[in-house]
Amino acid sequence: MSYLISVMLQTPAHSGIGGALTYESEVAHAPGTLVRVPLGNRELLGVVWTAPPTSAEAASPTSMQLRAIASVLEGIAPLSAHWRQLVQFAASYYQRSVGEVALAALPSQLRDLSTEQWARRLKRKLKTVAAYEGAAPAIPTPTAEQARVLADIAAHKGPFLLFGNTGSGKTEVYLRAAQAVLESDAHAQILVMVPEINLTPQLEERFRARFAPQWGTDCLVSMHSSLTPAQRLKNWLAAHSGEARIVLGTRMAVFASMPGLQLIVIDEEHDPSYKQQEGARYSARDLAVYRGQLEGAKVILGSATPSLESWHHSRPASGAEPAGRYLRLAMPSRVGQGALPLVRRVDMNRQPYKTVFSNHLLDAMRERVTRGEQILVLLNRRGYAPVLHCHDCGWKSECPHCSAFRVFHKLDRTLRCHHCGFTQPVPRACPSCGNLDISPLGRGTEQLEEHLAELLADVRRPDGQPIRIARIDADSTRLKGELERQLAEVHAGAVDVLVGTQMIAKGHDFRRVTLVAALNPDGALFSSDFRAPERLFSLLMQAAGRAGRDATMRMVSPCEMWVQSFHPMHPLFEALKQHNYPAFAEQQLKEREQATLPPFSFQALVRAEARSQEAAQAFLNAARDAGAALADELLVDLYPAVPMTIQRVANIERAQMLIECTSRKALQHFLAHWQADLHAMRSAHRQVIRWAVDVDPLAI
Numbered sequence: 058m059s060y061l062i063s064v065m066l067q068t069p070a071h072s073g074i075g076g077a078l079t080y081e082s083e084v085a086h087a088p089g090t091l092v093r094v095p096l097g098n099r100e101l102l103g104v105v106w107t108a109p110p111t112s113a114e115a116a117s118p119t120s121m122q123l124r125a126i127a128s129v130l131e132g133i134a135p136l137s138a139h140w141r142q143l144v145q146f147a148a149s150y151y152q153r154s155v156g157e158v159a160l161a162a163l164p165s166q167l168r169d170l171s172t173e174q175w176a177r178r179l180k181r182k183l184k185t186v187a188a189y190e191g192a193a194p195a196i197p198t199p200t201a202e203q204a205r206v207l208a209d210i211a212a213h214k215g216p217f218l219l220f221g222n223t224g225s226g227k228t229e230v231y232l233r234a235a236q237a238v239l240e241s242d243a244h245a246q247i248l249v250m251v252p253e254i255n256l257t258p259q260l261e262e263r264f265r266a267r268f269a270p271q272w273g274t275d276c277l278v279s280m281h282s283s284l285t286p287a288q289r290l291k292n293w294l295a296a297h298s299g300e301a302r303i304v305l306g307t308r309m310a311v312f313a314s315m316p317g318l319q320l321i322v323i324d325e326e327h328d329p330s331y332k333q334q335e336g337a338r339y340s341a342r343d344l345a346v347y348r349g350q351l352e353g354a355k356v357i358l359g360s361a362t363p364s365l366e367s368w369h370h371s372r373p374a375s376g377a378e379p380a381g382r383y384l385r386l387a388m389p390s391r392v393g394q395g396a397l398p399l400v401r402r403v404d405m406n407r408q409p410y411k412t413v414f415s416n417h418l419l420d421a422m423r424e425r426v427t428r429g430e431q432i433l434v435l436l437n438r439r440g441y442a443p444v445l446h447c448h449d450c451g452w453k454s455e456c457p458h459c460s461a462f463r464v465f466h467k468l469d470r471t472l473r474c475h476h477c478g479f480t481q482p483v484p485r486a487c488p489s490c491g492n493l494d495i496s497p498l499g500r501g502t503e504q505l506e507e508h509l510a511e512l513l514a515d516v517r518r519p520d521g522q523p524i525r526i527a528r529i530d531a532d533s534t535r536l537k538g539e540l541e542r543q544l545a546e547v548h549a550g551a552v553d554v555l556v557g558t559q560m561i562a563k564g565h566d567f568r569r570v571t572l573v574a575a576l577n578p579d580g581a582l583f584s585s586d587f588r589a590p591e592r593l594f595s596l597l598m599q600a601a602g603r604a605g606r607d608a609t610m611r612m613v614s615p616c617e618m619w620v621q622s623f624h625p626m627h628p629l630f631e632a633l634k635q636h637n638y639p640a641f642a643e644q645q646l647k648e649r650e651q652a653t654l655p656p657f658s659f660q661a662l663v664r665a666e667a668r669s670q671e672a673a674q675a676f677l678n679a680a681r682d683a684g685a686a687l688a689d690e691l692l693v694d695l696y697p698a699v700p701m702t703i704q705r706v707a708n709i710e711r712a713q714m715l716i717e718c719t720s721r722k723a724l725q726h727f728l729a730h731w732q733a734d735l736h737a738m739r740s741a742h743r744q745v746i747r748w749a750v751d752v753d754p755l756a757i
């Protein structure tokens with residue numbers, strides 16, 4: 058008797074094959090089994106997806122000539138039903154094929170090793186039991202706040218939003234919660250996610266030091282993109298077999314196969330790195346919450362500056378309004394009474410025109426460097442869409458039709474609204490006061506490092522040496538290992554002033570930093586991207602958390618955060634001064650609610666690339682026409698196509714179209730049906746090179 062087996066494969070994105078193909082087999086392979094199957098003249102890795110028909114009738118040969126499954130990957134238990142459902146959900150939610158998501162979630166070596174190589178790989182002993190070398194660390198007694206939070210986590214189902222200041226002891230809460238789970242069940246597994254690879258070693262070391270003495274060095278494996286294919290396979294197998302009790306990784310780890318999963322921790326849950334920016338553009342944070350619910354695992358989202366989505370989901374009940382579906386747990390105090398830095402604002406309107414460093418700030422920097430303290434200078438050079446600005450009257454390029462700023466497009470010198478598409482040529486002079494000097498906000502930082510070196514040329518370190526300024530950003534760290542090397546220099550005290558983008562604000566434990574300065578944060582206040590203020594606030598709070606980590610340094614010199622701004626009284630800076638995230642969140646959520654922006658609505662973007670802007674937009678606008686009737690019915694808003702902020706990349710023109718709806722369900726329903734229209738339109742739009750849907754986009 059032969060069975061019909063449906064196998065999920067990675068088929069090319071636009072092949073029109075949804076992912077599953079039917080093969081024939083003498084064996085009724087269980088769903089989740091990894092197999093090799095022929096496709097054309099190649100052999101591909103696939104996952105058996107659904108239970109094959111068991112009766113002989115159902116399995117009777119069809120008219121089609123089916124090909125047979127070539128082989129089974131021996132020695133690997135089938136992937137669980139939960140895992141397959143997670144993949145299926147991710148594919149349908151983010152509008153990709155199931156096969157693509159499934160195969161991308163598996164280590165590449167499963168695909169690349171031949172049957173013989175696989176047999177050899179299996180023979181190698183998976184386990185290399187190594188005794189833990191380090192000494193068992195002293196485990197601190199929980200603070201009262203930690204104890205209360207841990208009791209809540211034990212007593213409730215979650216998901217939990219752990220809202221804790223930097224240094225409030227969140228990591229200690231994760232460790233304790235993990236400990237409880239490990240002890241309660243010999244097969245329990247824990248998934249810990251961090252936003253970026255360069256933050257994994259620190260956390261990994263802390264987890265290993267805590268758990269290896271009891272559960273062995275191999276109790277923890279990591280998963281991130283800088284592992285070699287062989288390491289990745291090894292760690293994946295350890296998680297899949299249940300041998301690794303803890304998996305620590307970046308966003309890709311959300312798809313780790315973990316049969317005993319009982320706890321998921323998402324550290325720095327607000328971090329945009331959790332959103333995948335190519336292929337299936339999934340949010341690992343959102344999938345983790347889904348996965349927790351699916352598998353009955355507790356989920357802890359932790360942050361000092363939660364995403365406004367998570368903050369909103371964790372709102373307490375108020376009046377007739379029920380509470381959100383997350384449980385908010387707060388830890389407001391810093392362990393050891395460490396004070397947060399004093400925030401000082403410099404009003405740049407009172408500085409001479411084109412000042413980069415105000416004199417007050419320079420004086421403070423000189424003084425501290427002379428005493429041997431370190432300084433962080435934070436630049437906000439991230440690719441915010443440029444908004445035009447008048448230096449005289451403060452006019453900015455608002456859209457008259459939206460609560461958004463129009464974006465300056467250099468190429469054709471226009472101002473365009475990325476919401477509604479409203480476009481005008483760039484005005485010759487300020488429309489409000491006639492001033493001719495209007496320019497994009499947030500410029501003038503290119504030569505900043507050199508400029509600062511000149512300004513501080515006469516300053517000496519305590520040892521009489523000239524000071525050293527270093528710069529860390531995407532350009533200076535392009536080479537592998539360069540970031541680590543530069544950070545090590547900062548830690549070693551060889552650098553006095555560190556200039557950098559948001560990379561320097563995250564998580565690093567610089568002991569001698571007592572002053573952090575944000576030079577030009579205003580661009581984000583008036584960005585066309587409504588999430589820019591949220592990112593700025595969290596960046597500044599993070600950066601402030603870098604100062605004064607060391608108690609002895611704090612005694613010598615109270616730490617400070619300086620903000621230079623043309624809008625020092627902006628509510629964002631007011632909230633920053635008070636270290637008051639809830640006040641900031643409340644103000645932002647009010648604005649978002651008024652403008653019906655997320656989390657009060659749901660968005661998707663379709664992006665198209667073509668040789669010409671006209672062709673890209675024509676495709677999108679035709680798609681808009683095709684979807685119009687259904688969109689109307691479902692109350693989904695389809696906006697006209699606009700060029701992307703970075704309109705042309707390598708001579709490819711890029712355009713996008715925004716889709717908005719107050720119901721997530723309706724939006725999903727619309728997208729699912731509209732996909733077919735988009736696929737069908739391709740043949741009529743041959744100039745379109747590619748298109749893709751981004752659900753819950755992070756940048757518009």
Ligand code: ADP
Pocket residue numbers: 197198199200203221222223224225226227228229230392
């Ligand atoms: P967060 O993750 O919120 O930034 P951490 O968990 O890293 O905070 O804690 C900050 C510092 O306080 C760390 O050095 C940690 O070892 C210490 N710490 C945390 N909890 C306690 C505690 N209960 N008793 C003493 N020290 C603690």
Ligand code: ZN
Pocket residue numbers: 447448449450451452487488489490491492
């Ligand atoms: Zn003006």
Ligand code: ZN
Pocket residue numbers: 456457458459461474475476477478479
């Ligand atoms: Zn507009």
